[in-house]
């Protein structure tokens with residue numbers, strides 16, 4: 445493989461990784477529509493440690509998949525995916541987004557990655573640590589925010605475990621091994637002692653041979669690695685006061701294909717590894733969001749309720765309580 449080929453794969457990898465948040469096919473259409481995108485006005489180069497605190501502010505933001513760049517309004521036929529969203533997330537807060545299918549959960553995540561643009565009239569109304577999002581170049585933004593999609597993307601078959609984990613080659617083999625051990629994939633997939641040892645990190649990864657759950661665990665390992673690289677780099681270069689281990693983590697149904705025990709294990713890893721991070725997580729499994737600081741319940745593109753999950757579930761009539769009851773029924777059937 446030439447250097448040019450490797451570079452193309454890396455670019456494809458990140459583009460796909462970005463666009464695989466939410467349903468891949470829908471977003472393919474979406475990304476075709478939106479990219480390549482205008483760089484006009486993207487004139488802030490954030491400090492290398494941005495986002496240092498991870499505070500998010502969304503003020504009165506609406507968005508539609510149907511609005512082309514530069515258009516003023518969504519036409520009547522173009523339904524809004526997000527309607528007048530107002531959300532303040534404090535640095536380090538853990539927020540879960542819940543709601544029925546099609547309520548706007550993934551779109552909220554896409555908004556924060558600038559994969560879905562606000563309507564032009566409210567384009568300036570999203571800030572992270574006080575910096576307006578629309579002023580930041582999209583690829584810089586996506587490098588700085590750690591996002592884990594529901595459908596992870598892999599490099600072409602034959603590419604090594606290590607390259608799949610860290611396409612930019614920023615980590616050591618020991619760091620790669622440690623994150624695979626953290627998600628329990630080292631002994632089960634990369635180097636199974638029961639089978640006399642596996643191919644190791646340099647061995648080829650055939651994504652088709654992985655279960656969807658294994659793919660999601662691998663994707664979580666990538667996120668942990670990115671956090672660790674970020675923390676190590678920041679410790680070396682930090683000049684301003686602040687935490688070495690804070691930032692923003694976005695998770696979109698990252699454990700939808702694993703069993704409940706594995707899900708609980710994944711949640712614990714997320715809790716431990718990203719303790720200092722602001723976390724915004726989309727989840728259908730309400731039992732795993734009970735430990736979050738806050739849930740945001742969405743319906744038809746709007747935020748219809750927000751509060752601590754344990755308080756909301758106790759209320760006689762709460763939207764979260766309704767979802768909880770529906771979840772209980774299906775948990776009972778399972």
Ligand SMILES: Nc1ncnc2c1ncn2[C@@H]1O[C@H](COP(=O)(O)OP(=O)(O)OP(=O)(O)O)[C@@H](O)[C@H]1O
Nearest residue numbers: 470471474509525544545546547548549550551552
């Ligand atoms: N790429 C797209 N193009 C057009 N409309 C879209 C696209 N993606 C989502 N939508 C629409 O935006 C609205 C919100 O969808 P979104 O995917 O954010 O919901 P969700 O709550 O994440 O749903 P789910 O739980 O099924 O993943 C829906 O009406 C949906 O049909």
